[in-house]
Every structure is written in C-alpha cells, then in structure tokens.
Amino acid sequence: MSDVPESLKYTETHEWVRQEEDGTVTVGITDHAQHLLGDLVFVELPEVGRAVSSNEEFAVVESVKAATDVYSPVTGEVLEVNEALQDTPELINGDAYGEGWMVRIRPEDPDPESWEGLMDAAAYKDLAAKDEE
Amino acid sequence: MPFIPHTEREVQEMLATIGVHSIDNLFDEIPPELRCGPLSGVPEGMSELEVSRLMHARAAQDAGAVCFVGAGAYDHHIPAAVWELTTRGEFYSAYTPYQGEASQGTLQLIYEFQSMMAALTGMDVSNASLYDGASALAEAVLMAVRANRKSKSRRVLIAATVHPTYRQVVSSIVGNQGIELVELTYDRIHGYVDPARLNDYIGQDHAALVVSQPNFFGTLEEADALTDWAHAQGMLVIGVVNPVSLALLQAPGAWGETGADIVCGEGQPLGVPLASGGPYFGFMCCKRDYMRQMPGRIVGRTLDLDGKPGYTLTLQAREQHIRRSKATSNICTNQGLLVTAATIHLSILGAGGLRAAATASHRNARRLLDSVTRLRGVRQVFDRPFFHEVVLRLDAPIQGVLRAMAVQNVLAGYSLEEYFPELQNCILVCATEKRTEEDIDRYVQHLERILSKLSAPTCPVKPKF
Numbered sequence: 001m002s003d004v005p006e007s008l009k010y011t012e013t014h015e016w017v018r019q020e021e022d023g024t025v026t027v028g029i030t031d032h033a034q035h036l037l038g039d040l041v042f043v044e045l046p047e048v049g050r051a052v053s054s055n056e057e058f059a060v061v062e063s064v065k066a067a068t069d070v071y072s073p074v075t076g077e078v079l080e081v082n083e084a085l086q087d088t089p090e091l092i093n094g095d096a097y098g099e100g101w102m103v104r105i106r107p108e109d110p111d112p113e114s115w116e117g118l119m120d121a122a123a124y125k126d127l128a129a130k131d132e133e
Numbered sequence: 134m135p136f137i138p139h140t141e142r143e144v145q146e147m148l149a150t151i152g153v154h155s156i157d158n159l160f161d162e163i164p165p166e167l168r169c170g171p172l173s174g175v176p177e178g179m180s181e182l183e184v185s186r187l188m189h190a191r192a193a194q195d196a197g198a199v200c201f202v203g204a205g206a207y208d209h210h211i212p213a214a215v216w217e218l219t220t221r222g223e224f225y226s227a228y229t230p231y232q233g234e235a236s237q238g239t240l241q242l243i244y245e246f247q248s249m250m251a252a253l254t255g256m257d258v259s260n261a262s263l264y265d266g267a268s269a270l271a272e273a274v275l276m277a278v279r280a281n282r283k284s285k286s287r288r289v290l291i292a293a294t295v296h297p298t299y300r301q302v303v304s305s306i307v308g309n310q311g312i313e314l315v316e317l318t319y320d321r322i323h324g325y326v327d328p329a330r331l332n333d334y335i336g337q338d339h340a341a342l343v344v345s346q347p348n349f350f351g352t353l354e355e356a357d358a359l360t361d362w363a364h365a366q367g368m369l370v371i372g373v374v375n376p377v378s379l380a381l382l383q384a385p386g387a388w389g390e391t392g393a394d395i396v397c398g399e400g401q402p403l404g405v406p407l408a409s410g411g412p413y414f415g416f417m418c419c420k421r422d423y424m425r426q427m428p429g430r431i432v433g434r435t436l437d438l439d440g441k442p443g444y445t446l447t448l449q450a451r452e453q454h455i456r457r458s459k460a461t462s463n464i465c466t467n468q469g470l471l472v473t474a475a476t477i478h479l480s481i482l483g484a485g486g487l488r489a490a491a492t493a494s495h496r497n498a499r500r501l502l503d504s505v506t507r508l509r510g511v512r513q514v515f516d517r518p519f520f521h522e523v524v525l526r527l528d529a530p531i532q533g534v535l536r537a538m539a540v541q542n543v544l545a546g547y548s549l550e551e552y553f554p555e556l557q558n559c560i561l562v563c564a565t566e567k568r569t570e571e572d573i574d575r576y577v578q579h580l581e582r583i584l585s586k587l588s589a590p591t592c593p594v595k596p597k598f
Contacts, residue, residue, distance in 0.1 A: 042425055044425070047282055062425070062451070065455075066455050066456075067451045067455065067456055067459075069459070
C-alpha cells in the first residue's frame with residue numbers, strides 16, 4: 001500500500017497539495033503515482049512566473065514506460081520549481097512528498113475552501129486502493 | 134492471392150460479431166460534412182503488367198540525360214556496393230522495427246546512422262530519420278514551438294531562401310496547428326539573408342528562425358551572424374542543410390556562439406539515386422537540451438544482462454503509441470531502407486571520400502560557372518560564395534532553352550520563375566562530382582548554339598529585293 005500522508009490534500013489525477021504557512025502551496029505527484037509510473041527518467045517543469053489554472057497541464061513526468069501530464073491543483077502563479085529534479089528525477093521515486101516536490105504556487109484565492117476538487121487522505125486512499133485492486 | 138486476405142464471408146462474420154451492419158457504419162461517428170466523398174482524379178486500378186509497362190516507359194524518359202539540375206535532389210555517384218548490400222533480403226524486407234530489440238542488426242545500423250549524422254551536423258542527438266527533407270523541416274518547426282521555453286509565440290521566421298516546396302509543405306503541416314510562418318526576405322542582389330537588415334524583425338517574438346545552408350540558390354548564408362542574432366531575440370535556430378556540403382562547411386553545431394538548435398534536411402544526396410522524385414528520407418538532429426521534444430525514433434546502445442553490448446529503441450515515452458494525441462509527432466516510423474543505403478554509403482566513402490565528393494562538386498560547379506558565363510547572354514546572378522549550385526540569368530526565354538537542351542539530353546537547370554517571379558529568365562544550375570569536363574563542355578556548346586539561335590538578331594540590312 002502506498003504512502004498517503006494525512007496532512008495533505010489530493011487530486012483525482014494523483015497530485016498532492018500541501019498548504020504552507022506563508023499561504024503558498026507545494027505540489028507534487030503521489031507515492032501511488034510514482035509507483036504506477038515506475039522509474040522516472042525526466043521531469044519537465046513550468047517556467048517560474050507562469051500563471052496556471054486549476055486542472056491545467058503544467059508539467060510532464062516521464063518514466064521508462066510513459067510520459068504523463070501533471071495538472072495544477074489550484075489557480076495561481078508558479079513561484080518556484082524543484083530544480084534538483086532536472087538532474088535527479090528519481091527523487092520523486094524515493095521521496096514523493098519530500099525531496100520529490102515539484103512546484104510551489106501562490107494561489108490566486110488563498111482560501112483553501114475555494115480550491116475545487118481536492119480530496120482528503122481517506123478519500124485518496126480509497127481511490128488508490130481501487131487502482132491497486 | 135488478394136492483398137487483403139479476408140473473404141466476404143469473413144468480413145460479414147466480423148461485422149455480425151461486433152453488431153455492425155456494414156463497414157461504412159464503422160465510420161458513422163465522422164460527421165458527413167467532414168467526409169471528402171469520392172476521390173476524384175484517382176484512376177481505376179491497373180494490372181501488374183500494365184503498371185510495369187507504364188513505369189518502364191516513365192523510367193525511360195529519365196534515362197540517358199546528363200543532369201545539371203539540383204534544387205533539392207542531387208546526382209551523386211553511388212558506389213555499386215551500396216545498393217548491392219542494401220537490397221539483400223535481410224535489409225530489404227525489414228520495415229521500421231516495431232519489435233525493435235528482435236532486430237539487433239537493424240538497430241545497430243540505425244545507431245551507426247545516428248552517430249554519423251550527429252558527427253556531420255555537430256549535434257548531440259540524431260533520430261532514426263523521417264520521411265523527407267520537407268516534412269523533417271515541418272517537424273522541426275513544430276518541435277521548436279514546443280521546445281522554446283523562452284517564447285510563448287507560435288510565429289516562426291522562415292528565410293525566403295529556404296527551398297520553396299519545403300516552405301509549402303511546412304505551411305500545409307503547421308498551418309492547421311495555429312503556427313504562423315513569417316517570411317524573412319532576402320537580398321535580391323546577393324541572394325542571401327543580409328544580417329544587417331534584420332531590424333524589422335526585432336521585438337516581434339518569434340519562436341524560431343529557419344535558415345538554409347547552403348540556401349536554395351546554392352549561395353552561403355551568414356549562418357554565424359543569423360544564429361547569434363536569433364538567439365539574442367530568444368528564438369531557436371533551425372538549420373536546413375545539405376549533408377554532403379557539411380564535409381566542407383562548418384557544422385551547424387558550431388554556428389555562432391552556441392550553434393544551431395535543430396538541424397534537418399534531405400538525406401537523398403547520401404546514396405539515394407534520383408528516381409523520378411523519390412523515395413527519399415529526411416534527417417533530424419538536435420542539441421541534447423531538446424532531445425525529449427524530438428519526433429521519431431531513437432536507437433540507443435546499452436549493455437544486456439550479461440554485460441554484452443546491445444541496441445534498443447530509447448526515449449519512446451513521447452511517441453504516439455504511448456502518448457496518443459499528446460505525442461511529440463505523428464511520426465514513429467523511419468525510412469529504413471534508405472537509411473540503410475545512406476549508412477552503407479557513408480561507411481564506404483568515409484569522411485575523406487565525402488569531402489572529396491563535396492570538393493569535386495564545388496570545383497565542377499565553379500568550372501561550369503566560369504565556362505558558361507563567358508558566353509554572351511549568360512550572367513551569374515548572385516555574387517556570394519556557393520557550394521555546388523549557382524543561379525544564372527539568360528538573355529532568352531527559359532522554357533525554350535531548357536526544352537532545346539533536353540532534346541540534346543542535357544538537363545540544363547531548374548527554372549526559378551515559378552517560385553521567384555523576380556528571377557525572370559533565371560535557372561538554378563548544379564554540378565556534382567559526376568559531371569566530367571566533357572559534360573561541362575557539352576553543356577556550354579549546346580547552350581551557346583541554342584542561345585545564338587534564340588537571340589539571333591533580325592538582319593539589320595534590308596534585303597534589296
């Protein structure tokens with residue numbers, strides 16, 4: 001069973017979202033997603049400063065099997081990207097919620113209640129469990 | 134045996150199994166207004182005998198003439214061993230490797246091809262080839278728009294000196310994807326893009342610059358200056374090159390400060406004969422930074438479980454069988470047989486042989502130019518350095534001259550009037566290493582005679598009676 005931290009929010013498309021104290025959010029792909037993809041060989045990240053909409057494709061993760069889009073969970077501006085992934089994409093395989101973070105976003109609306117379609121850990125666990133059946 | 138081995142009964146069984154009445158019903162989801170209806174202008178089928186007769190008759194039209202036409206396809210010497218080996222069953226029957234790793238020989242050959250192309254162009258990565266030079270350029274344009282992260286623009290600057298049919302093909306392919314091609318005008322005196330006259334294009338946000346070296350007129354562009362200028366404007370640089378010329382000219386990877394970003398072109402001059410227009414193959418190379426945006430297949434060398442070298446298809450994750458509509462291209466295939474010929478051709482020639490062919494081509498083009506411009510009524514149009522093609526202006530209607538030369542079995546050049554109306558009475562003439570002194574003398578003698586006939590002045594003295 002994949003690791004699904006209780007403190008994070010999740011999307012149906014397997015991104016995780018962590019709300020930081022400064023009002024920004026950090027985004028990555030879940031442990032379950034990295035497990036499905038297999039060894040990652042390349043991560044394409046957005047430009048810093050790019051405006052992204054909720055559900056917009058803003059990154060691509062590429063494994064030996066497939067290249068998959070990553071969707072922005074919120075509408076906002078890209079503040080920072082994890083440059084370390086350019087050379088070591090396998091950080092996502094090893095530590096999806098820590099060193100494998102992908103993007104930090106400043107949400108247009110800081111109120112988490114306004115972010116649509118995010119689920120809590122329990123709901124995401126159910127979703128991931130269905131995949132693994 | 135019919136080509137499609139299903140009997141009518143089998144077809145009916147299959148349709149019944151999936152619950153469909155007719156084959157046409159399978160296409161019901163395509164709205165009627167999007168269907169093209171019957172294909173007008175496509176003739177009825179022919180028997181094998183009829184086709185064979187027709188093709189022999191057509192082939193005979195092309196045989197026997199001495200070719201001074203280039204314009205994108207070039208009459209180079211091909212060592213006999215090239216097609217002797219290429220047409221061996223092991224190569225001849227092999228298509229693009231779908232189950233690649235089972236075809237180690239094919240993969241190794243493609244790997245060698247890629248290595249040679251990367252070395253010739255001075256690029257980091259080559260793919261396994263594309264359909265032809267024109268479609269390779271279209272793919273390069275799409276790739277540049279995807280890959281340029283500094284520019285969000287879907288406008289691409291393309292020099293007017295790029296092959297005109299390439300520009301048409303690119304326009305057909307990228308136009309429907311919302312990419313706009315902006316023509317970069319050329320200097321009418323010198324036949325190149327003048328780097329000093331690019332100010333009009335500054336600040337307009339283009340994703341890429343397409344430049345051809347040598348250009349369609351055979352003249353050399355200021356590739357270094359154009360590359361540096363485009364990079365300073367945030368564009369990627371796409372070089373369209375003749376692979377034979379690279380034996381003499383600077384590799385695109387060394388253009389300007391940091392080199393071209395994507396290099397493509399027509400592979401035909403590398404061992405593929407002129408055969409009424411095809412089949413040819415395209416090639417594409419790029420910098421390492423952009424390899425994940427490169428369309429087509431790439432073969433890599435690796436070690437197997439026993440530590441032995443082996444070849445494998447690599448970087449496939451963005452191809453259409455995995456990425457569907459988000460694939461980097463609709464091309465996964467390559468022109469396997471022609472690449473086989475090119476690889477063997479380059480192996481036989483070696484770097485020295487290729488350089489010798491390129492040098493002899495240039496020398497012969499210069500010899501032709503020197504001889505032919507001594508004639509009255511023949512002038513060189515552009516005074517820039519050239520590779521093996523030059524533009525000549527004749528003091529006579531071009532079509533008549535070309536026809537009269539063809540009657541003498543000399544294909545005297547390519548008329549530029551259709552695509553470049555400003556180049557009235559101009560032809561593009563090419564000489565490769567295959568053209569002998571006798572060929573060139575023959576060209577000059579026939580042209581002199583034909584021109585004197587066509588431009589014979591009416592007699593200045595009035596007849597007395």
